[in-house]
Amino acid sequence: MNRATRRRCRPPLPLALLSLALLHAQGAWAQDAELDRPLVLKRTPQLAETIPPLLRSQLPTFVDGDKISGRPDLETVVEGNATLRRGDLSLRADRLEYYQPDDRARATGNVRINQAGNVYEGPELELKLETFEGFFNKVRYRFLETGGHGDAERIDFVDSNVSVARRATYTTCRPEDYPGWMPAWLLSAATLTTDTEDNVGVATNARLTFMGITTPPFPSLSFPLSNDRKSGMLPPVIGIDSVNGIDITTPYYWNIAPNRDATLYPTVMSKRGINLGTEFRYLEEKYSGEIRADYMPDDRLRDGRDRWGVWTHHSQTFDAQYFGLDSLVGTLAINRVSDNDYWRDFTRTPSLTQRLLANDGSLNWAKGDWSGVARVLSYQTLQYAPAPIVPPYDRMPQITANYNKFDWNGFDFSLNNDYTRFEAKPLEQGGQPNGERVFSVASLSRPFLTPGTFVVPKVMLNATAYQFDGPLLTNGATHADRVVPTFSLDSGLIFERDANYFGRAFRQTLEPRAFYVYTPFRNQNYLPVYDTAQNDFNFATVYTENAFSGDDRISDSNLLTLGVTTRLIDPDTGAEAARFGIAQRLRFADQLVTMPGGVPVTDRFSDLLLGAQINWTPKWSVDGTVQYNPDTQTSARTAISARYNPSPYRTISAAYRYQADTTPTSNDGNRAVDVSWQWPLNDLWGDKGQDLGPGRGQGGGRWYAVGRLNYSLESSKLTDGVLGFEYDGCCWIGRVVLERVTTGQATASTRIMFQLELVGFAALGSSPRRTLTQNIQRYTPLRTPSIGPSRFTNYD
Known part of the structure; x- marks a missing residue:
């Protein structure tokens, strides 16, 4: 047979059933003239991303090639440009043998499989199509989700999701077309097990090579195949802090369910001891929230005291109709720490450097034009001797009821009622x-x-x-x-x-x-x-x-x-x-x-x-307010800010603030300058980069300067500051960031953060992303999680 000849090896049962249904429907329409109208196919908005298992077993198999021979319902042999297709599986080879009784295919010579976008290439393959069981010798592979690729002596396919590669390598570095190319980083393993359903890879006896430096072998190492969450040990976080010394955190992530997870993060601080922390998050149909707790026994910084902190937030929607209401929502927030010095010693907690910690529980309701709140609010005030603060009153409780009626015969009417008991x-x-x-x-x-x-x-x-x-x-x-x-x-x-x-x-x-x-x-x-x-x-x-x-x-x-x-x-x-x-x-x-x-x-x-x-344009803006005193012909307060943001990864903002001193003995006021930036240093030598889309950077080999400086002109000193550099190596990103946070009139905490991110694999070191996002206006991360690509983006 010639190449155009095509054999259908398995009859499509659903098509036969559909034909019978159409015959039955046509007979019914012939008997009823009122329903006599042409049949219209039902349209689908998109092709199915995943094929259900029940449907997969009923899909037909198509083969074609230069020469096809065989026996009906027994075997089919295709020679020359052989192709086999079934569902999301495409197989190409020089020679293909397909045995119908056990649904087994054997391919030799330039074999290429595209299985839902994941590509495998090699000289020899044997595979059961429906169960996707088999093996592939001397194979090269590429995963659609991360772009990760590598090679192996042999891959054993356990099923359509799980495969085990022997003597395998893995990297996300894009191959370059020149002799002697080596990826910037490479994972080598005795076995590499990948599970595309759980989106996790597990390597045994693994070594990681970065820029020619190879680590000792790891008995077992797991890594994600996508941006989805997975349980397991996370890379260690290492930082240097002027208060904590060298701190090392070894977090463990537990993906309890799609809507629940927990993280354990024990931290060893060289100057202080061990801090035990945990965070639990949940998202249910009617309620959601998060709980975090930290505990440090025997803190050497504070004479061996036990230190602890608890932070929670919970929100819940109740059945309002049961109470005759339109809506009923409850919230609970708890923020408590062990002592007054906690805000100065632990600057990376949810409360950051706040000295007023609110503990708040409320119930919010609405019914027609009425709404109200029942609330209990209590504060923990963290005192600091050089700058004491007056604690606010607790509200034990507060009950409100509000009525609002708009356009009532042209009038707007409102009635607000509030009962509060104040305690302090x-x-x-x-x-x-x-x-x-x-x-x-x-x-x-x-x-x-x-x-x-x-x-x-x-x-x-x-x-x-x-x-x-x-x-x-x-x-x-x-x-x-x-x-x-x-x-x-x-x-x-x-x-x-x-x-x-x-x-x-x-x-x-x-x-x-x-x-x-x-x-x-x-x-x-x-x-x-x-x-x-x-x-x-x-x-x-x-x-x-x-x-x-x-x-x-x-x-x-x-x-x-x-x-x-x-x-x-x-x-x-x-x-x-x-x-x-x-x-x-x-x-x-x-x-x-x-x-x-x-x-x-x-x-x-x-x-x-x-x-x-x-x-004037989306690229830049200027905002300013001046409070001018005509009697003294001076400004009582001035705030001027400007921002220039011509494109992603390029932003500069500056602000000047002045507040006149209200005390009669002083003629000067508080003056401060605040500058923040993110900018590619490659622009200085004419390398402008390219727009690769949101969260993908602007190309490899680029340096970025990041930072923020908050400088007090009154005291001539830096109050808060962030200064760092980022390098985008395409398949890896390096970050070095120095942060200074003022925690008192004469004290400050300084830490340096190093991070090496192997894109699509793991991040090592202390992540500065939260610091950069909070301090730099319109900061754009070089990589952000995105929706995984469709299998049709790599369709054969």
Whole structure:
């Protein structure tokens, strides 16, 4: 027979059944004229990525070649350009013998198998097609998922997922076409077992060679064949820290289930001892969360004390309909450590360097226009003698109920209710007693809106009642109440015009705004302060009714805020290219309600607030805010930041911040400069690289500089800093990063992190990725996990 001759060796049973079904359907349609319409095939949106086992056994087998001979239902022999196909299996060879009774194929001469994208090549193969059992001699192979490849004396196929290679090698380095090429790294093993279902490889008597340096043999070594999780020992993490000394972590990962896992990470610290840590994560249909616990017995840094920390987060959705609600969600967060020095000594915990650790449990509900929270909140305050802090009050408990009704006959109405019991140590609060507070605020507004104008009058009524555990130091009262009305009027205009700046067309707006608020004076200065603070002065708060956050103070106000904003909008995309704004408050009467120790506000004109944000192109942006005092003709606060991000792996950001000192004895303020960057050093000598897609870098042989410097101009010292280099060797990545974290007024923790990442295999050393992501704005990792390629991307 010639090459075009093709024999189907196994009849497709489903096709015969489909034919009978069509005959039956045609007979039914002939009897019913109302259903007489042509048959339409059902379309599928994509080819199946995996073939089910039941369907695999029913798939037909196709063979072709230059010459085909044999006996029907016994054997088929194909000589010259032989090809056999079944499902996701493609087999090519010079000569192919297929024995139908035991479904066995034997191929010789330039044999190539493509099994769901994984390719094997060699001189001789014997294989049972349905069970994928057999062997392959002197084989070269390449895995689709990682691009890993190698060779072996022999591969034994156990089934379609598991294979065992003898005297095998493995690497993910792409072969180069020149004599004497050797991969940058290579794994050699006596046996190499791969399981594509579990996506894991196990090598025995394995040696790892990197840049010509070979390790001693490992009895057993496992590695992933994809980005999927797998149980087993993770590569050791080695770091050098000014507090811990040399620390070595040997983590073990336990992939309990697709939705649950745990990590054990014992760490040996040369200056301190052994730290035992564990983390458990879970994701269920109704609840999810994570738990982490660390324990260090006999810490030599702190006179042999036992140190521990616990961090948990849990979220759960309940059956709201059972309680007659629309939604019911509970959350629980626990953050506790053993002592006040924990935040300085353990800077890589979930709480980082926080000194206020919140322990919070809440139940959130919603029903129609109503919503509310039942909450218990307690803080652990970590004190530090040079800079003590006043602990916040615990809320034991807090219960809220809120009602919001919008566009009710043109009106918007809201009612917010809050009951809270505040508890703290009275001595830490200056003798202020614990107490209970009930707070309610009702609000009614009537927006008048047109495309170019808005006017929103609003009235509010704030009512508060207190019950104290003891007499107040201010007037000896054990209870108090307060009712405060407020009227506000918010109004503005919106003008638009076509404009052209620097050769670019825009839609420009001009938006003047006036906000008036009147709240009569009610004496509140004798009341305790449980959760209230002075509002920051910025564009978010300048148009609000109350000068305080929290509910213990309602500022008396008779003031008018005037402001204007202009925007440049791209008429094609609607993106905002630039925004400029200015605002100032005009006070018609002194503000008499103050925080404890404060003085009444008597200035008739507030500081001038100026702001700008420019996003001329997606590559760069500038953002700045200035609080200018017209009386002293100086800036009370300045914040200016700029970012340049022309492409992935290229970003530079810089910020300057100034805050005037409020103490009368000082004329200077706090000034700081913050700079961060990620940039390819190869750009300096003209090697611009290429865009290989997200998370794949810009080509091998490239150096990257990464870092962040936060420098205090006031004290002339570096407060926090990160400085490092990354090298992309295509199939391996090297990283060296130095980090400095300030943990006190005169103390800092410094550590150096080294990491060698063998792409698609393992990472050795201490990973700086979390540090770089947290410190460098828009940092892009050189490699990120991605969805595995389809078997059709390597289809024969």
